[in-house]
Amino acid sequence: MNAPVHALLQAVPAAGDSVRRATQIGEPNAVAMGFFFVFIAITLGITYWAAKKTRTTEDFYAAGRSISAGQNGFALAGDYMSAASFLGIAGLVSTTGFDGLIYSTGWLVGWPVVLFLIAEPLRNLGKYTFADVVAARLRQTPVRIAAAIGTLATVIFYLIAQMVGAGGLIKLMFGLTYETAIVVVGMAMIAYVLFGGMIATTWVQIVKAVLLLGGATILAVMVLSRFGFSPLALFRAAAERYGDGVLAPGKLVANPMDAVSLGMALMFGTAGLPHILMRFYTVPDAQAARKSVFYATGLIGFFYLMTFILGFGAMVLVTPEVITSVDKGGNMAAPLLAESLGGTPFLGFIAAVAFATILAVVAGLTLSGAAALSHDLWVSVAKKGEATPIEQLRVARISTVALGVIAVLLGILFKGQNVAFMVSLAFAIAASANFPALLLSIFWRRCTTLGVVTSMLVGTISTLLLIYLSPTIQIDILKHDAALFPLKNPALITIPLSFAVGIVVSLLTSDPEASAKFAQVERQVHLGAKG
Amino acid sequence: MHNDARLRALAARRTRFAVTLTIAMIVIYFGFILLIAFKKPLMGGLVAPGLSLGILLGALVIVASWVLTWLYVRWANSYYDRELAEIRR
Numbered sequence: 001m002n003a004p005v006h007a008l009l010q011a012v013p014a015a016g017d018s019v020r021r022a023t024q025i026g027e028p029n030a031v032a033m034g035f036f037f038v039f040i041a042i043t044l045g046i047t048y049w050a051a052k053k054t055r056t057t058e059d060f061y062a063a064g065r066s067i068s069a070g071q072n073g074f075a076l077a078g079d080y081m082s083a084a085s086f087l088g089i090a091g092l093v094s095t096t097g098f099d100g101l102i103y104s105t106g107w108l109v110g111w112p113v114v115l116f117l118i119a120e121p122l123r124n125l126g127k128y129t130f131a132d133v134v135a136a137r138l139r140q141t142p143v144r145i146a147a148a149i150g151t152l153a154t155v156i157f158y159l160i161a162q163m164v165g166a167g168g169l170i171k172l173m174f175g176l177t178y179e180t181a182i183v184v185v186g187m188a189m190i191a192y193v194l195f196g197g198m199i200a201t202t203w204v205q206i207v208k209a210v211l212l213l214g215g216a217t218i219l220a221v222m223v224l225s226r227f228g229f230s231p232l233a234l235f236r237a238a239a240e241r242y243g244d245g246v247l248a249p250g251k252l253v254a255n256p257m258d259a260v261s262l263g264m265a266l267m268f269g270t271a272g273l274p275h276i277l278m279r280f281y282t283v284p285d286a287q288a289a290r291k292s293v294f295y296a297t298g299l300i301g302f303f304y305l306m307t308f309i310l311g312f313g314a315m316v317l318v319t320p321e322v323i324t325s326v327d328k329g330g331n332m333a334a335p336l337l338a339e340s341l342g343g344t345p346f347l348g349f350i351a352a353v354a355f356a357t358i359l360a361v362v363a364g365l366t367l368s369g370a371a372a373l374s375h376d377l378w379v380s381v382a383k384k385g386e387a388t389p390i391e392q393l394r395v396a397r398i399s400t401v402a403l404g405v406i407a408v409l410l411g412i413l414f415k416g417q418n419v420a421f422m423v424s425l426a427f428a429i430a431a432s433a434n435f436p437a438l439l440l441s442i443f444w445r446r447c448t449t450l451g452v453v454t455s456m457l458v459g460t461i462s463t464l465l466l467i468y469l470s471p472t473i474q475i476d477i478l479k480h481d482a483a484l485f486p487l488k489n490p491a492l493i494t495i496p497l498s499f500a501v502g503i504v505v506s507l508l509t510s511d512p513e514a515s516a517k518f519a520q521v522e523r524q525v526h527l528g529a530k531g
Numbered sequence: 532m533h534n535d536a537r538l539r540a541l542a543a544r545r546t547r548f549a550v551t552l553t554i555a556m557i558v559i560y561f562g563f564i565l566l567i568a569f570k571k572p573l574m575g576g577l578v579a580p581g582l583s584l585g586i587l588l589g590a591l592v593i594v595a596s597w598v599l600t601w602l603y604v605r606w607a608n609s610y611y612d613r614e615l616a617e618i619r620r
Contacts, residue, residue, distance in 0.1 A: 098575075098583065098589075101586065102589070104589065104593075105592040105593060106560070108592075108593055108596050109556060109559075109560040109592065109596055111596065111600070112552065112556045112596050112599045112600050112603075113553055115604075116549040116550075116552045116553050116603055117549055117553060232581035232582050233581060234581070235582060235583075239581060244575065244577070245575070247575065247581075247582075247583035247586060248571065248574060248583055248585060249567045249571045249574050249575060249585055253564070253567045253568045256564075256568035256569065259564050259567070259568055260564060260565070260568075263561060267557070287607075287608075287612065290604060290607055290608075291604065293600065294604045297596060297597060298597060301593045301594075301596055304593060305590065305593055308586070308589075308590070443546065519535075522538075522542055523538060525542070526542055526545070526615060526618075527538070527618070527619060
């Protein structure tokens with residue numbers, strides 16, 4: 001058995017014989033390895049096929065606009081459903097009951113907002129990045145730089161959280177060392193993006209979404225089969241064993257302001273995530289973009305409903321004591337549930353699905369970060385839009401490798417650190433820096449370059465500053481007695497602040513070009529570039 | 532020129548509808564969160580054996596997200612697309 005996991009198991013005081021239960025988790029699992037190699041082989045096959053089709057920057061960044069609405073629905077779901085939601089929420093529900101479900105709903109409610117406010121205007125106005133939209137009637141250079149800062153901050157924090165999570169989980173599930181796991185993830189991800197660009201990344205997301213949804217559904221059906229296919233019978237069994245308290249709100253929402261602030265980050269952050277926004281450029285038109293969000297919302301909502309079943313299933317069938325004895329955070333609830341229902345082979349399958357999930361998310365993130373570096377900073381700012389297609393493609397690929405290497409290094413650098421907060425930090429930056437800028441530039445005639453740029457910068461900097469001053473960093477990580485800022489997530493302050501700064505600075509400055517172009521841009525928002 | 536006026540009217544109409552739906556989503560989700568924060572005993576109460584009001588409302592938040600996106604897509608696929616097609620002509 002892998003030494004650290006063994007130590008962890010021993011370190012937990014045994015709460016009776018029920019805890020000392022045989023699990024294959026942490027041992028090299030032939031089935032998991034088998035599924036994992038099949039996944040790698042299939043995705044590299046896809047990458048080879050995609051590489052032959054990737055000739056232009058439009059192929060590399062936007063899959064040649066050839067993805068259908070249904071395919072993009074799956075790809076959006078694949079980009080969004082991270083291992084954190086699969087393993088983390090199932091674990092949270094299995095150890096806290098109802099409180100975990102608060103997350104299940106929070107992660108979905110951003111999608112309707114994406115549909116109503118962002119998806120179609122974005123597709124009609126932009127080419128490759130969300131900065132294309134913000135810069136449509138504002139001055140290119142300052143907007144591109146500010147948008148690239150917002151994008152890279154979001155992507156880097158999201159990447160760190162994914163990489164560190166990946167290293168830990170893979171170590172736990174496959175028995176590889178942390179560093180090996182990070183390097184394997186990094187190499188596979190760079191291969192997908194570097195050679196296959198958006199075409200490969202999209203299909204990796206689709207394969208992953210099908211695997212994850214399929215795996216979760218099979219697992220949920222197996223759980224429900226033990227309870228006469230009635231979710232209520234399952235919840236009742238949980239309440240009988242652990243009290244009605246598991247069906248009721250507990251300590252998680254102790255501070256309402258914290259809950260509202262996190263909710264705002266999730267709801268408006270989804271509409272500012274660069275790797276999600278980039279997906280809308282892969283479909284042929286705004287109508288397909290609209291339909292793809294509809295499909296994605298259906299799939300993601302279905303997945304989070306599944307987490308209700310998986311979480312309570314693991315609570316009843318595996319028990320919280322066993323789950324926390326394998327991993328204190330509860331992250332192994334779903335794999336343990338799979339093992340108890342389907343034995344080692346099913347554990348292997350679910351472990352491989354979790355791995356595929358992580359790989360796909362980091363590939364999408366890396367591609368969107370590379371687009372900000374190459375399309376926004378290099379081509380639009382440094383070369384003022386005067387770069388040959390061959391040069392653009394080359395810079396995009398160099399950026400991919402650079403960002404991939406940085407992700408691996410950061411993953412190793414942050415080994416053992418508590419990085420769970422970085423996902424909500426990424427959402428807070430996306431919600432405070434990217435979302436207000438998109439909204440103001442698309443819908444408000446009076447906004448000016450200076451107003452939007454200040455809004456983006458204030459959004460990014462205030463979020464970083466307030467997170468640093470928050471209890472999450474000051475008390476949990478730096479072990480100080482108190483924190484200057486009371487909220488764990490700053491979105492409650494930073495989103496209104498960023499809007500206010502954008503509006504006030506716009507009103508104090510003038511940008512004749514921006515208002516002159518408004519009619520034309522409004523036309524394009526609805527009719528597209530061809531209209 | 533007539534076309535431009537028609538597009539502006541359609542744009543205003545889409546914005547109104549989109550903002551209304553967004554506000555509906557905000558009210559539903561933050562209403563759920565505030566109920567959890569301030570009405571814990573109510574949310575923990577059982578509406579059926581095994582089903583607390585909190586779990587029921589949580590599932591309904593997900594269903595409401597589906598219904599709102601469906602409402603928008605239905606409107607856009609029929610009315611909005613048809614208007615755009617006529618403006619393009």
